[in-house]
Amino acid sequence: MNDVVPGRAATTSCCTFRLEQRLYGIVVAQVREISPLLAVTTVPQAPAAVCGLVNLRSRIHLILDPRPLLGLASVGSTAESRLLILKPDVAKDVGLLVERGGDIVHVPSDRIEVATGVADSPAHAAPHLVGGVCKLDAELMMILDPTQLVDAVSRLFRHGGAMPTTTTLETIT
Amino acid sequence: MGVARLNEDPVSVETSDNQRFVVEAREHLAAMTAALIALERGDADPRARVEQLLRAAHSVKGGAGFTGRRNVERLAHALETAIENVREGRIAASAEAIDAMLAVLDRVGGMIDDLEHSDEVDISEPMTRLGPLIDAAAPPASGPGAIEARPSPRTTDATVDASMAQVSDFPLSERVRSGWSPGTSFLYGVKLDWFACEREFGIDPLEVARRLEDSGTLLDSRVDPAEGSLHQGPARPPLWCRAIIAATLPPEEFSRRLDIPCAAILCLQQVSGGAPSDAPRPAPRPRPPAAATSLRISVPLIDRMMELAGELALVRNQALRATDPTNASLRRLMRRLDSVTTDLQDAALRMRMQPVANLFDRFPRTVRDLARQVGKQIELQITGSEVELDKTVLEALADPLTHLIRNCCDHGIEPPEQRVRSGKPPTGLITLGARQDRGQIVIEVRDDGKGLDPEAIKRKAIESGIKGRGELDALNERQLFDLILLSGFSTAARVTDLSGRGVGMDVVKTNLEQIGGSVEIDSAIGRGTLFSLRLPLTLAIMPCQLVSCGERRYAIPQRDLEEIVLLEPDRGRARIECTQDEEVLRLRGALVPVVRLAEVLGSREPFTAETRARIIARHHPPKEPTARQYVAILRVGSHRFGLVVDNVLGSEDIVVKPLHPLLRQLGIFGAATILGDGAVALILIGEGIARHSGILHRPLVQELPGPPDSATGASRTLMLFRHGPSELLAMPLADVRRVVMIRRDRIERVGDRELVNVDGAAVGVFRLDQVLNLSACPDEGPLFLILPRNPRASVGLLASAIVDTPTLPFQLDDRAYKVDGVLGSSMIRGQIAIFIDVDRLVQMWLDSNGASRGSLPRAARRKVLVVEDTRFFQRLITSYLESGGFDVALAANGAEGLARLAEGPFDLIVSDIEMPVMDGLEFARRVRADARFAGIPMLALTTLSGPEHRARAAESGFDGYEVKLDRDILLAAVGALLGSDRTAIVHEASANE
Secondary structure (H helix, E strand, O other): OOOOOOOOOOEEEEEEEEEOOEEEEEEHHHEEEEEEOOOOEOOOOOOOOEEEEEEEOOEEEEEEOHHHHOOOOOOOOOOOEEEEEEOOOOOOOEEEEEEOOOOEEEEEHHHEEOOOOOOOOHHHHOHHHEEEEEEOOOOEEEEEOHHHHHHHHHHHHHOOOOOOOHHHHHHHO | OHHHHOOOOOOOOOOOHHHHHHHHHHHHHHHHHHHHHHHHHOOOOHHHHHHHHHHHHHHHHHHHHHHOOHHHHHHHHHHHHHHHHHHOOOOOOOHHHHHHHHHHHHHHHHHHHOHHHHHHOOOHHHHHHHHHHHHOOOOOOOOHHHOOOOOOOOOOOOOOOHHHOOHHHOOOOHHHHHHOOOOOOEEEEEEEEHHHHHHHHOOOHHHHHHHHHHOOEEEEEEEEOOOHHHOOOOOOOOOEEEEEEEEOOOHHHHHHHHOOOOOEEEEEEOOOOOOOOOOOOOOOOOOOOOOOOOOOOOHHHHHHHHHHHHHHHHHHHHHHHHOOOOOHHHHHHHHHHHHHHHHHHHHHHHOOEEEOHHHHOOHHHHHHHHHHHHOOEEEEEEEOOOOEEEHHHHHHHHHHHHHHHHHHHHHHOOOHHHHHHOOOOOEEEEEEEEEEEOOEEEEEEEEOOOOOOHHHHHHHHHHOOOOOHHHHHOOOHHHHHHHHHOOOOOOOOOOOOOOOEOEOHHHHHHHHHHOOOEEEEEEEOOOEEEEEEEEEOOOOEEEEEEEEEOOEEEEEEHHHEEEEEEEOHHHOOOOEEEOOOOEEEEEOOEEEEEEEHHHHHHOOOOOOHHHHHHHHHHHOOOOOOOOOEEEEEEEEOOEEEEEEEOEEEEEEEEEOEOOOHHHHOOOOEEEEEEOOOOOEEEEEOHHHHHHHOOHHHOOOOOOOOOOOOHHHOOEEEEEEEEOOOOOEEEEEHHHEEEEEEEOHHHOEEEOOEEEEEEOOEEEEEEOHHHOOOOOOOOOOOOEEEEEEOOOOOOEEEEEOEEEEOOEEEOOOEOOOOOOOOEEEEEEEOOEEEEEEOHHHHHHHHHHHOOOOOOOOOHHHOEEEEEEOOOHHHHHHHHHHHHHOOEEEEEEOOHHHHHHHHHHOOOOEEEEOOOOOOOOHHHHHHHHHHOOOOOOOOEEEEEOOOOHHHHHHHHHHOOOEEEEOOOHHHHHHHHHHHHHOOHHHHHHHHHHHO
């Protein structure tokens, strides 16, 4: 993946990853690092969107699994799994469990559209989590808003930690 | 719950000048308060106190001037003047003068707390208060802001606040460098405020210039009209002058020569004997008088260091695994890495420690003020202020301790006339002491006041509806005293200004429990009251029991844990039963509700009656009726319950890490930690589990009859080690004084003995295979010497490996191994561990080496009758007593004991309470009833603790009471009983004949 778009216009850099084959991105400025998968200690009683705790250089990080929030089935970790650690000012000591993460794409900022509820689009499941959509050469990249992801998880805790499904998400939001 | 609170960072990073000033000023104010009180009480060296006061006032003034806080500066200056008057004898340090100065200190303290608005405060009142103290000086003051002071007559002004100036203030120009001869002179940077010199000290600018020139060779000087950001609204901005002066005088003399009190002096370059360097480096500044060895470090930085030390420990562990075990030099390197890592962690932890003096030092003032307020005479004695505590614990202790001290002043100590009437000195005494005790800190607040009146407590409890008459009558004295720790309880007849305002002693209890501490009260009417507080040394490290449930490991804080019970249904021991709607465990006759950790973790919703019914259906009848089960008995407040876990992995001091705020909402986890293999483990909160499983809503469980004994598989901390390759050996960790690593080539042979030098002393090397049938120590690999806690002989047990020091439930089987020197064997983590009798072994070693040194001559030895039914304890007590130089006779129960007594004179009886045939209480009554034995001191040594048991033992005739089983405590108790008893000496005399 090398969708570097040259040009004079302002560009936005996104760190990409895949979930269920779909392409997602998070603005690079919100990402601290991509780490290989570490041993995860699962947290009993926590919602499915909480993957568990990892020890990243002696700091304990909470790893979230965005899939249940996006209406995708949680599949756990695979050989392709990476940890996308967020910048502390976005969410302190929090990371996301993603697949094949790490490539950076630069897109002209004006090509990013505000996500609208396209019925067919996966963004439909949780529109507030998708900050924008950008059309690349071959496919759509959905730019996730990590702050909203963390908020969504904290709402799950407050609502008694019910298993997140598409329907409950919609009632919450 | 305490765990959740631990991680909130108590201190923000202090960086700016303002913050530094605030912190330092608070310290100075505290020091001044202490000095003033010492002065009033008649200090041994009043002059030193006054000097200390002057220095502190001067520093506060300097800092306030630097940060542009004019009001604080003025008050500090006024204080300084007043103190000078005291020093010059112009005014006396009377109680009134001290009162006035303390009041001003309070005002300054208040202004420092709210520094931003300090210049808006009206300070005419405190200034007026100080007026008489200042007017005593020759030049009359014309108003608060215009106190004229002569140039300070001080000659050794080492108090200049160097923080006002920085090396960067003095760039060394070419001119300076050429004008300075490094071999012969110092290079000083002087920074001063022209206006301050004139305003505060009456040194006019010309005079300042003259002094600057006279103090040495003036190489450079510049004047800065204003440093805008440094002041916030003072009447007149400082006019800074910076000068670079070369002088031959050393810093202190230079400062004296310069004689400008408000100048900050930096020593930029010292006299250097060697070649002058082209690039002058900043030399150390002249040291301020005290505080030279300490440094401010922000808590987050220390925490980061802890993290890094933890990281290093993990790298070490990985490296250890990757190390080729046959490579000796690499292994040595790894061991070194190992010990350095441990030391580093320890040092990082110690950086969080502060002396309790930081807290205690405020109490003389508290007591003095309270005493004056209520018209009592009270003296406060403080001991152990050097004892160190974690900063977080110290902060959490402040409120409860203040409350206790106030309580002593208000309710404890009587008014003077009443004290005199009851034959006491008119001045009441409060003692405040701190000491370390078994990894905890004990803080005692004792007063010699009127004591707690159990009857008054009962009346009050009935009035406030806390307890009914019947309930109260069932309580013993200690339990009655504990009532005053309940909320809404106050015994004071009248509500005073001090305490007894509804917020009561319950605050003390709650606050302490939050940090894992406890309070105990002891009191005697007319004699006084003692509050003993027990606290953990630190909250950053928590002793925990590691358990597993499924694949996962969890930590249970030791403070929630009472004991761990091993259920072995096939061996006829207790099993989990079920009542109508809950699972219970019968533990020494009491029913304890049982919760399964796996079920708690598996159910997101709090348990309902239905959940419980489902759980019972799932586990009863048990699928594997013979399976062993571990039940951790947890105590939460007054509730007790058992938590079924899959396995017990041992105890560990874990480094507590904050839990992500999201996860705190779950309620059952308090924090997290990183285990030795790098994995994250969650720390369970007993209270959260109890709440989740509905236990907290159920009626209180009955009091357990006593702490565990060996019959239920009690937990004990052991040291597991190896001598030869085959056997696993165990001994109580409490019996180990030290473990040292020794080098094989350093063992020297002297005759048929082997000796090794440990810290300059020759220590005998005891190879256990010399007296026991064990495999020999291997010829290769590391060697350790276990130094037992045995004062009799300088000998260490040789070991080839230290395996672990777990706290484990274990069953001692004393049938399999009937060997002298061995107490028994036990299954520990699937392996047979041989439990050695260290004292006996050492004796055997001494005998086999023909050395009986240390053991007392036979005739002088005293004879002790030990009445004890458990063989394990029989052996242990015997070996302890023999190591203390006593001869021991054994009896298995009270009836046997009486028979033994008839056989010969005994100096002392040590008896268990719970025994078959005839228990210890009956035994004691019979002994006391028999005129022949009535004089023999009796010590009850039992697993039963608690005041009621103690009281019953005393009624039956026991003179002492100790809980099993600590060697040193036992010997101390025995020593105390024998020492205070004349009959023992008579017996000894007859034994000598």
